[in-house]
Amino acid sequence: MKSKLIFVLKAIVSIVLITVIISKIDWENAVKQLSGANIYLLSVTVLIALFIRWLMAFKWNILLSVNQTKIPTWNIVKIIMIGGFLGMFLPSSLSTDVVRGYYLTKENTAKLHVTSTIIIDRLFGILSLLITGIIGVYVSDNLLEQLNLKPILLIGTLGIFFIFIILFNKKLMERFNAFFENKSSKIHNILLKGYNALSEFYNYPKSLACSFFISLGIQFLRIIRFYLIAEAINVNIPFIYFIVVVPAIMIVLMIPISLGGLGVKEGAAISLLILLGITRNDAIVLTLIESLTTTFVTLLGGLFYLSYKKTQLNNN
Numbered sequence: 645m646k647s648k649l650i651f652v653l654k655a656i657v658s659i660v661l662i663t664v665i666i667s668k669i670d671w672e673n674a675v676k677q678l679s680g681a682n683i684y685l686l687s688v689t690v691l692i693a694l695f696i697r698w699l700m701a702f703k704w705n706i707l708l709s710v711n712q713t714k715i716p717t718w719n720i721v722k723i724i725m726i727g728g729f730l731g732m733f734l735p736s737s738l739s740t741d742v743v744r745g746y747y748l749t750k751e752n753t754a755k756l757h758v759t760s761t762i763i764i765d766r767l768f769g770i771l772s773l774l775i776t777g778i779i780g781v782y783v784s785d786n787l788l789e790q791l792n793l794k795p796i797l798l799i800g801t802l803g804i805f806f807i808f809i810i811l812f813n814k815k816l817m818e819r820f821n822a823f824f825e826n827k828s829s830k831i832h833n834i835l836l837k838g839y840n841a842l843s844e845f846y847n848y849p850k851s852l853a854c855s856f857f858i859s860l861g862i863q864f865l866r867i868i869r870f871y872l873i874a875e876a877i878n879v880n881i882p883f884i885y886f887i888v889v890v891p892a893i894m895i896v897l898m899i900p901i902s903l904g905g906l907g908v909k910e911g912a913a914i915s916l917l918i919l920l921g922i923t924r925n926d927a928i929v930l931t932l933i934e935s936l937t938t939t940f941v942t943l944l945g946g947l948f949y950l951s952y953k954k955t956q957l958n959n960n
Contacts, residue, residue: 654902655902658902658906658907658908659907661902661907661908661910661911662906662910664911665907665910665911665914665931665932668924668928670925673924674798677877677878677879677929678877678929678933680877680878681876681877681878681933682875682876684775685873685875685876686873686933688872689869689872689873689934689937690937690940690941692865692868692869692872692943693869693937693938693941695865696866697721697725697728697941698717698721699725699858699861699862699865700862701717701718701721701723701724702717702720703765703854703855704724704761704765705860706851706855706858707761707764707765707845707855708720708748708757708759708761709851710844710845710848710851711754711757711844713757715748715751717719718768719818720748722948722952723744723747723748723751724945725942725944725945725948726743726747726945726952727744727745727747727945728740728942728945729942729943729945729946729948729949730743730945731942732939732942741762741957745758745907748951756837756841759841760833760838760841760842760844760845763842764842764845764855765855767808768852768855768856768859769808769859769862770800770804771801771804771805771856771859771892772856772860772862773863773891773895774797774800774801774804774891774895775801775860776860776864776867776887776890776891777838777888777891778798778801778883779887780888780889780890780891780892781888784884784885784887793870810954811839811843811845811848812845814915856910856933861941863891863894866882866890866894867886867890867891867937870886870930870935870939871883871886873930873933873934873937874886874930877933879922879926879930881920881922881930888916888920889916889917889920891914892912893909893912893913893916896908896912897909897912900904900949906935909935910931910935912933913930914927914928914931917930
């Protein structure tokens with residue numbers, strides 16, 4: 645009952661925010677912008693969004709291979725697409741990880757290893773996002789100085805590094821193992837197995853480094869997408885602005901107050917662009933087009949989901 649209530653409340657937040665945003669559009673100017681849009685550039689942004697999904701799958705496969713798990717990258721692409729599609733209807737971004745983990749275990753992959761790769765992947769995603777944000781703040785000549793983002797980004801980055809230090813500290817791991825030795829509690833055993841699974845990645849620095857740099861590349865591809873959409877609708881915004889705005893948007897997107905960040909993401913993007921001197925209508929049109937192209941790619945996951953369901957029915 646509580647989860648249903650939370651779902652309804654988040655849906656209301658999304659609907660209200662999107663309704664307010666749409667009500668602020670100058671439709672006459674918006675139609676002119678859209679009619680003159682560069683379809684080729686917009687098509688490129690869709691291809692970049694698809695390429696990001698492939699990179700996410702490739703990166704995840706690198707982590708999975710740590711325990712010799714071999715899964716075709718294309719299968720993981722399908723799982724990521726399905727997770728993104730179902731995540732649109734789930735109350736939290738973490739729900740997407742749960743969906744992806746569920747489908748990956750169908751590939752005969754150990755649940756504990758899948759969970760550990762999801763956690764490491766999520767940590768690298770957050771770390772790369774924070775570092776991208778720091779780069780944006782320092783190269784942008786304090787464009788958003790009034791928001792005082794530097795302390796938040798630095799503290800967040802240090803926090804992620806601290807988590808990795810805990811996970812990969814051999815002495816701490818030995819103490820952890822010693823503490824749980826001879827303890828029969830089910831919770832103790834789960835914690836011990838979980839910690840050991842995560843700390844195992846310490847022995848694969850190349851896989852970790854590769855995964856991190858791919859995560860960083862994904863963040864910059866998201867920035868490029870935003871910039872190309874602006875170019876496609878003739879909104880002249882310096883590229884450097886997006887190095888500041890996009891990481892901030894993605895950080896706000898983690899706040900679980902709406903369905904899949906719908907409404908919150910758009911509201912944050914519009915507010916930040918306006919702070920940077922972009923007209924309200926340009927900010928709204930740009931943000932909504934980015935959301936629509938992203939949603940289009942996400943909805944493609946529905947085709948993979950239907951195909952998967954059909955395959956399951958045929959097998960049964």
